[in-house]
Amino acid sequence: MDRVPRTPPQPQPRPRPAAALSTGAVARRLGVSPTTLRSWERRYAIGPARRDAGRHRRWTPRDIARLELMCRLTADGVPPAEAARAALGGGDELPAESAAPAPTPGGTxxxxxxxxxxxxxxxxxxxxxxxxxxxxxxxxxxxxxxxxxxxxxxxxxxxxxxxxxxxxxxxxxxxxxxxxxxxxxxxxxxxxRPAPEPPRTPPVLLACVPGEQHSLPIEALTAVLGQRGLPARMFGAALPADALHDAVRRTGPRAVVLWAQSRTTADPALARSVAGIEWGLRGARSSPALLLAGPGWGTQAPAPRTERLYGLRSGLAVIESLAPPRAATGAAGAGPFAYGS
Incomplete structure (x- = not known):
């Protein structure tokens, strides 16, 4: 019987190294500026192991793991020089080049x-x-x-x-x-920077109800309205009720956005009184659309011509539908509006 030839063992493929990242990508991932990374490299020799053509820095997973350790130590109060020595000396604990790191905002x-x-x-x-x-x-x-x-x-x-x-x-x-x-x-x-406002276009008035200090979500809405050229008047946190009524009468807004972060600050009676404000000549009087935003309001509108806003995209859609067509410029965006909801 003829001998069956033995098949030589096939070499095992080497694992592909994880893709190296640019300095900008690493900075965004770790929460440090590119200038800080370059400063750490210059001062403490905690830099990338390789450079591409043109001397562009490319950070491997092992490099990023060192930086992650340094960020964690400095966040815990360790001086940068000591943190760098610890990061450079922790080679046995760092991942292999083929292992992709999973950076998180680590530390205590x-x-x-x-x-x-x-x-x-x-x-x-x-x-x-x-x-x-x-x-x-x-x-x-x-x-x-x-x-x-x-x-x-x-x-x-x-x-x-x-x-x-x-x-x-x-x-x-x-x-x-x-x-x-x-x-x-x-x-x-x-x-x-806001875009120029169209002339003779009623603005959108935005304010927090009395006692409400959380204004960031409607600041975001105000910024987007301004960027799109939709006139907006932002009054910020905790606007007193009398001042709110005066502002509505003086500006004749197309809509009023009232923000309430909590149920303790949301005031249905205030909402009804704002929705009932009128201005103009008898027989041709106008009143604003009232838009209630924030997790403090209930699901039911407390007054006629009142609508709940649940997100930045839907809020923009409602406001743009109220504005003259020539004012509703810019590309539509998407995303939640109330970080507290």
Whole structure:
């Protein structure tokens, strides 16, 4: 009998290395600015292992794991030089080049984010570190790249949700994180340049009910309205009832948006009184459409010509349907409006 030839063993394919990331992508993922990464590389030699043609930095999973450890240590108060030494000396604990890292806002100040965009995780990291310049830079980048509606939905609101959940489970801790992040979000929204208003177009009036201090969601709505050239008058937090009535009579708005974050501040009687305001000549009097926004309001409208707003996209659709066609310019966006709902 002829001998059956033995099949030589086939070499096992080597695992493909995970894709290396650019400095900008790593910065967004970890919540540090590209300038900070370059500074760490220059000062502490904690840089990428490779460069592409043209000297572009490319960060491997192992490089990112070192940076993640350094971010975690600095967030816990370790001086950068010591954090860098620890990160560079922790080679045995770092993943292999083929292993893809899963960066999270780690450390003792981790925020419960879930499945979100990498930009959201980076923003959370920077907020926990109280790194205001980086928070501002990341917010500007998200607004420029995605527009205010998507940036609110997929980057800003999830981070605000996470800070709120962390604060609720940690007593009075993390109040400073919420305040810093809220201030930076508000500042970034205010920097959005509004388009010129069409002449002789009634504005949309936006205000928080008396006693309500949470105004960020309607600040986002105001920014989007301005960007689209829809006239808006924003009165901010806790507008007194008498001032609200005077503002409605003086501006003759097409719509009034009233925000209430909690049931304790929502006032159905105030809503009915605003909906009943009229102006103009007898026989041709006008009154505003009243739009109630925020989780504080119930599901039922408390007055005629009153509608509930549940999200930024639907709110914009309602307001644009009330505005003259020539004022409703710009591309439609999408995303939730009330981070507290």
């Amino acid at each position: 100040g981790a925020l419960p984010l879930g499945a979100v965009r990498p930009e959201c995780r980076g923003l959370a990291r920077a907020a926990v570190r109280l790194d205001a310049p980086t928070v501002a830079e990341l917010l500007e980048a998200a607004l420029a790249e995605h527009g205010p509606v998507t940036a609110w939905e997929e980057v800003i609101a999830p981070t605000l949700h996470a800070v709120g959940r962390k604060w609720a489970t940690a007593g009075e801790r993390y109040v400073e994180v919420e305040h810093l992040l809220s201030w930076q979000v508000s500042a970034a929204l205010h920097r959005i």
